[in-house]
């Protein structure tokens with residue numbers, strides 16, 4: 607097991623509220639190719655570029671079959687992926703913290719699957735669909751997605767279904783943005799944990815800047831340096847699966863000691 611710096615263990619003692627931001631890295635550890643990096647799925651870079659074009663809001667409206675075939679390919683590569691120890695540690699952490707919010711850029715639903723509850727899916731969820739014509743929305747059965755040859759149709763009105771994921775060139779979902787602001791801007795968490803994200807997008811880097819300016823503890827968990835490393839007081843180098851369980855244990859250990867200290871003498 608990786609060890610957590612003693613200074614960080616001590617700082618965790620005063621943490622009451624936790625905000626976590628996860629990116630493609632934690633999903634990659636479960637064997638999921640990144641949807642936004644869809645190009646990586648294909649050996650030929652040109653083919654990769656075409657896949658990214660296919661995953662745009664524009665293509666979905668003009669040629670939904672093309673978009674859905676790429677989504678199917680991504681789903682085939684991700685087949686059988688399960689939450690890893692990093693996902694599971696985050697879910698357990700939520701039970702122990704007074705306040706907990708998890709913002710993810712991943713569209714695979716693995717945080718929900720691991721048991722996390724207060725999850726903000728800023729790029730949506732690829733496993734859910736809604737109709738472009740009527741109000742129908744549902745979870746798309748995995749089997750249907752893996753075997754499709756054209757865009758799935760709405761059972762109510764035969765309109766084209768779309769994934770409830772943010773495609774290239776599309777706006778972020780309003781509800782997710784509202785919750786992001788509530789959980790990360792209005793209530794700045796005592797601890798902000800950046801996991802497996804390069805924080806390329808301003809809406810990912812901004813909460814880290816706010817947390818740092820507010821004097822919160824900012825911790826990065828990533829195998830390599832990223833654009834937000836400079837904001838992290840502690841940059842832990844390694845995978846989420848290797849680092850989050852001992853980090854959770856460090857937090858739990860402190861909480862337990864405190865509980866004992868406050869108990870009847």
Ligand SMILES: [Zn+2]
Nearest residue numbers: 737740760763
């Ligand atoms: Zn419909």
